[in-house]
Amino acid sequence: MKIRLQDHILVPKHEILSKEEAEELLKILGISKEQLPKIKASDPIVVEIGAKPGDIIKITRKSLTAGKSVFYRLVV
Amino acid sequence: MESELDRILSKYPFPESVKEEIKSELEKLNLPENKLKKVIDACFRAYLNNLIEPGEPSGIVAAQSIGEPGTQMTMRTFHYAGVAEINVTLGLPRLIEILDVRKNPSTPMMKIRLLPEYANDREKARDIANKIEATYLKDIADIEADIRNMRIIIRPDEEAMKRKGLDHESIKKKIEKQAKTEILEEGGNIIVQISEPSYKLLMSTFEKLKDTVVMGIKEIKRVIIRKEGEEYVLYTEGSSLKKVMKVPGVDFTRTLTNDIYEIYEVLGIEAARNAIIEEALNTLEEQGLEVDPRHIMLVADVMTADGELRSIGRHGVAGEKQSVLARAAFEMTVNNLLDAAVRGEMDYLRGITENIIVGQPIKLGTGDIELVLKMGGRR
Structure with a gap:
């Protein structure tokens, strides 16, 4: 049986943003890529979804207070 | 009616949980559309008023909100946390451990859940527990050092072996690997001959053989089976997420450890963030202290912002300040x-x-x- 780390209850949903989505996001936030929080390219989940350094990852967390919250990290 | 409500609500940037709450309250009232709009509008204004102001020192507020209850924590609590017979570090020492990101917490512990076909059967749960728990050679055999002939005699205990489901061949292989010399079998006993006549070598081999793990995972020292609701859950002393998740029958997706650094290594930074929040909140709650989760979330966010775990303190966040x-x-x-x-x-x-x-x-x-x-x- 192949283990998918993303299925673990502690791991929130990770998605790679497409180029257009990434550009739009940075425009809305009014910041450059480097100002986002980081995630390592060697992170097990990043490896699993196959993201490359420079990609932006959208993380949909289950939040205790907001129910659902969206977070972005830059792969470095 | 419901879709009407959804349509109006979707125009407002409420967080999910607030939306749900408004919806469940309004569904009870059954109001016409214009009144709905008025109520939701008032809700939105109240929501905006409750948002944090720009320029607010949220970090300092978080520090004070965690620090003050921290003064009321017991300095040394080192006892069970509801889990039978397993010692877990609690209170202030545990909170410090979490914030310092210790690589080896003083009391590592795992909570292992099983796949449905194993979870309801005590025998099957026992089998998996046996596979996980480290079994040492000294547990299943008598070991004796024969000084006159410079050899070690191992007398397997048939009953103990049967209970653990082990056979002679597999033990022999394990011993051979550990002793690195030839071994003989003599009437059910296994004999390890020391290559050179040195008393020191004999004793060190003897000690090494005693602690040889013949079965299970080296890090897991003890396993306790408990029934929780309908299913059997395994609690362990010692932790090794990587090895446990490969054991057949273990439901990896619901298996937890209290070693945050291990979670970071195996499951990544986001899982580590969740683990920090959960562990810190549980530690505080166990002491009867109530801290708003937002403060803990801020701390966890700071600790994980760089993509790697940073500790709060000299070696981490405070020590790396630019100024x-x-x-x-x-x-x-x-x-x-x-x-x-x-x-x-x-x-x-x-x-x-x-x-x-x-x-x-x-x-x-x-x-x-x-x-x-x-x-x-x-x-």
Whole structure:
């Protein structure tokens, strides 16, 4: 049986943003890529979804207070 | 009616949980559309009023909100946490452990859940527990050092072996690997002959063989089976997420450990963030202290912002500050100033601590705002 780390209850949903989505996001936030929080390219989940350094990852967390919250990290 | 409500709500940027709450309340009332709009509008205004102000020192508020209840925590609690017979570090020592990101917590512990076909059957759960728990050679056999003949005699205990489901061949292989010399079998006993006649070598081999793990996972020292609701859950002393998740029958997706660094290594930074929040909140709650989860979430966010786990304190967040004065104000004042002078560091006075030291207004709240006069405006 192949283990998918993303299925673990502690791991929130990770998605790679497409180029257009990434550009739009940075425009809305009014910041450059480097100002986002980081995630390592060697992170097990990043490896699993196959993201490359420079990609932006959208993380949909289950939040205790907001129910659902969206977070972005830059792969470095 | 419901879709009407959804349509109006979707226009407002409420968080999910607020939306749900408004929806469940309004569904009970059954109001016409214009009244719905009015209520939701009022809700939105209240929501905006409750949002944090720009320039608010949220970090300082978080520090105080965690620090004050922290003073009421017991200094040394080192006993069970509801789980039978397993010692778990609790209270202040545990909170410090979480914030310091210790690589080896003092009491690692796992909570292993099983796949449905194993979870309801005590026998099957027992089988998996046996596979996980480390079994040492000394547990299943008598070991004796024969000094006259320079050899070690191992007498397997048939009953203990049967209970663990082990056979002679597999034990022989394990011993051979550990002893690195030839082994003989003599009437059910296994004999390890020492290659050179050295008493020291004999004794060190003897000690090594005693602690050879013949079955299970080396890190897991003890397994306890408990029934929780409908299913059997395994609690372990010692932790190894990587090895346990490969054991057949274990439901990996619901298996947890209290070693946060291990979670970071196996499941990544986001899982580590969740683990920090959960562990810190549980530790505080166990002591009967109530801290708003938002403060803990902020701490967890700071610890994980760089993509790797940083500790709060000298070796992490505080020690890596850019400003010389801020670092000197925290700990090891003289060392920090001296090192900074040797390196010729510059302080740009952008942070809070630096500006307090030199006596300038700090960039917080109203101090963060600058007024610009536009000349030639309305007369």
